[in-house]
Amino acid sequence: MNNFILIFVFLFLGIILQNIKQIPKNAHKILNWIVVYICLPALALYYIPKIKWDNQLLFPIGVAWIGFVVSYFFFSYLGKKRGWPRKLIGCLIICAGLSNTSFLGFPIIEALYGEEGLKTAIIVDQPGSFVVLSTLGILVATIYAKGSLSSVQIAKKIAFFPPFITFCIACLMNFFQFDFQDWEQWLFKSVGSAVTPLALLSVGLQLRFEKRSMHWDFLGLGLFYKLILTPAIIYFLYVIVLHQHSKDIQVAILESAMAPMITGCILASTYGLKPRLSSMMIGFGIPISFFTLLFWYFVVRLI
Numbered sequence: 001m002n003n004f005i006l007i008f009v010f011l012f013l014g015i016i017l018q019n020i021k022q023i024p025k026n027a028h029k030i031l032n033w034i035v036v037y038i039c040l041p042a043l044a045l046y047y048i049p050k051i052k053w054d055n056q057l058l059f060p061i062g063v064a065w066i067g068f069v070v071s072y073f074f075f076s077y078l079g080k081k082r083g084w085p086r087k088l089i090g091c092l093i094i095c096a097g098l099s100n101t102s103f104l105g106f107p108i109i110e111a112l113y114g115e116e117g118l119k120t121a122i123i124v125d126q127p128g129s130f131v132v133l134s135t136l137g138i139l140v141a142t143i144y145a146k147g148s149l150s151s152v153q154i155a156k157k158i159a160f161f162p163p164f165i166t167f168c169i170a171c172l173m174n175f176f177q178f179d180f181q182d183w184e185q186w187l188f189k190s191v192g193s194a195v196t197p198l199a200l201l202s203v204g205l206q207l208r209f210e211k212r213s214m215h216w217d218f219l220g221l222g223l224f225y226k227l228i229l230t231p232a233i234i235y236f237l238y239v240i241v242l243h244q245h246s247k248d249i250q251v252a253i254l255e256s257a258m259a260p261m262i263t264g265c266i267l268a269s270t271y272g273l274k275p276r277l278s279s280m281m282i283g284f285g286i287p288i289s290f291f292t293l294l295f296w297y298f299v300v301r302l303i
Helices: 002-017 027-050 055-082 086-097 105-146 151-159 162-175 182-192 195-206 216-241 247-256 262-270 275-300
Strands: none
Touching: 002 195, 027 105, 027 162, 027 182, 027 195, 027 262, 055 086, 055 105, 055 216, 055 247, 086 105, 086 216, 086 262, 086 275, 105 151, 105 162, 105 247, 105 262, 151 162, 195 262, 195 275, 216 247, 216 275, 247 275, 262 275
């Protein structure tokens, strides 16, 4: 419940701060920089070394990868067919392709499935959503923000991106079964915990309720993919095709139905991929997702 309260507190705080002249107009960019370049690397260094790999984890891990890859092909096809700007396509791929599997997902799954469900949710989030964000998310943001780049230029952009560097370091730590000392872990966790409030504050600073905005149609399409189509795809693959019926599968489907990932939208905004639409995906996606999640919960209970 505290998470849900924090969501609306920081969103509304950001909206209120829009009208204070003393707040710099680029305040949201500063917050975005802190989230992407400081908080994300801290989360990688805290969580990834602790992941215990197992072949049975492929189903919950696959949720984020499937959702993002399908998002790429779905919006790339529509964008090329309808002549959308590259930055709009990139924004929709990232914002609609990533789920808020931690800040929203963890408390919801724990409330519905208890501690066992939470363990599955963590697997969906860390080697799933977080790794997709740190790899494919950065790749898409780089390509669609800069236009036509050579493969060498793209590789350099990704290789020298701080979250990706720390992700690689964290993976090596996991492979060699090495972790930081307790006080260092506490530091990384504390810094990483600032992701959500800072990101939501940034979203609030950019959120506008404009009746004539050109973004409404794209917002509806993005949220339709994120909240309806993605969990439908996961349900079809896991339940209908692969005949999986465990509670872990129920958790995986519900996690795929969560609202857009806050950090993913901040990444898109940081790269200049339609920042206003990125903020709308979060600002409207989160409250709407509460209703669509109720629908999907009744669906997965039939498994």
